[in-house]
Amino acid sequence: MTKEEIIKPENLVYRKPVLMNDNSMHYCPGCSHGVVHKLLAEVIEEMGLEEKAIGISPVGCAVFIYNYLDIDWQEAAHGRAPALATAIKRLWPDRLVFTYQGDGDLACIGTAETIHALNRGDNITIIFINNAIYGMTGGQMAPTTLVGMKTSTSPYGREIGLHGYPLKITEIAAQLEGTAYVTRQSVQSVPAIRKAKKAIRKAFENSMSGKGSNLVEIVSTCSSGWKMTPDEANKWMEQHMFPFYPLGDLKNIE
Ligand SMILES: Cc1ncc(C[n+]2csc(CCOP(=O)(O)OP(=O)(O)O)c2C)c(N)n1
Ligand code: SF4
Numbered sequence: 001m002t003k004e005e006i007i008k009p010e011n012l013v014y015r016k017p018v019l020m021n022d023n024s025m026h027y028c029p030g031c032s033h034g035v036v037h038k039l040l041a042e043v044i045e046e047m048g049l050e051e052k053a054i055g056i057s058p059v060g061c062a063v064f065i066y067n068y069l070d071i072d073w074q075e076a077a078h079g080r081a082p083a084l085a086t087a088i089k090r091l092w093p094d095r096l097v098f099t100y101q102g103d104g105d106l107a108c109i110g111t112a113e114t115i116h117a118l119n120r121g122d123n124i125t126i127i128f129i130n131n132a133i134y135g136m137t138g139g140q141m142a143p144t145t146l147v148g149m150k151t152s153t154s155p156y157g158r159e160i161g162l163h164g165y166p167l168k169i170t171e172i173a174a175q176l177e178g179t180a181y182v183t184r185q186s187v188q189s190v191p192a193i194r195k196a197k198k199a200i201r202k203a204f205e206n207s208m209s210g211k212g213s214n215l216v217e218i219v220s221t222c223s224s225g226w227k228m229t230p231d232e233a234n235k236w237m238e239q240h241m242f243p244f245y246p247l248g249d250l251k252n253i254e
Pocket of ligand 1 (some may be wrong): 057062078102105106109131137142222
């Protein structure tokens with residue numbers, strides 16, 4: 001009897017996406033990165049784009065994303081992923097080209113690349129993981145760090161007078177002529193994960209049909225950097241991140 005015959009479709013509750021290989025992920029327990037990786041794999045498979053997807057991997061905790069999803073990847077220097085995505089999409093217009101970036105990568109080191117790539121309206125998607133700090137390097141303050149939030153470089157909390165205001169780069173992206181779809185999602189619960197998956201699918205469909213550039217922000221947790229348990233981090237995110245970074249579509253050009 002084959003595996004397919006043993007696992008009858010009516011009995012199947014969950015199947016790991018084929019694009020996700022068996023390598024153990026290096027993320028901390030409760031980290032949002034792994035959930036988003038799974039959604040990317042599911043959407044790419046469901047769209048039948050396994051052979052057409054090219055991801056640009058970030059510098060940050062998700063630097064090894066290419067070890068987990070079996071699609072084509074190109075590594076970019078810190079912050080430069082959107083510029084690289086532009087080049088790749090122009091060379092291969094029939095490919096699904098997306099970047100995967102943290103907030104330090106996208107909203108600080110690569111602010112210029114992010115804004116100009118989105119404003120050019122190239123048919124790319126940016127997946128933006130906003131955990132409000134620099135996770136990989138030890139939880140330093142990022143442009144997205146909330147006012148009053150303690151980090152390793154703002155031990156008394158972010159102060160507006162000293163550090164300025166948190167940057168809502170997704171709101172800026174929604175103002176740009178080149179963007180087609182700009183949305184902010186999260187992955188801390190089953191309903192949230194379903195919505196995030198739909199958002200990624202829409203962005204990828206736009207990228208393939210030539211509607212313009214797309215930004216999907218995922219408000220995320222960094223349990224290690226925030227020094228919380230995974231459960232505490234999810235609750236903290238809901239209480240503190242969501243009021244400042246409200247979820248939902250900011251722009252959707254049909
Ligand atoms: C130009 C440059 N500046 C700084 C670094 C060091 N660096 C590597 S990862 C990282 C933080 C990444 O944070 P983020 O993009 O928010 O991703 P996360 O780790 O939180 O997922 C930094 C500052 C670098 N590699 N290159
Ligand atoms: S340090 Fe933060 S972002 Fe990095 S793997 Fe751990 S929880 Fe995830």
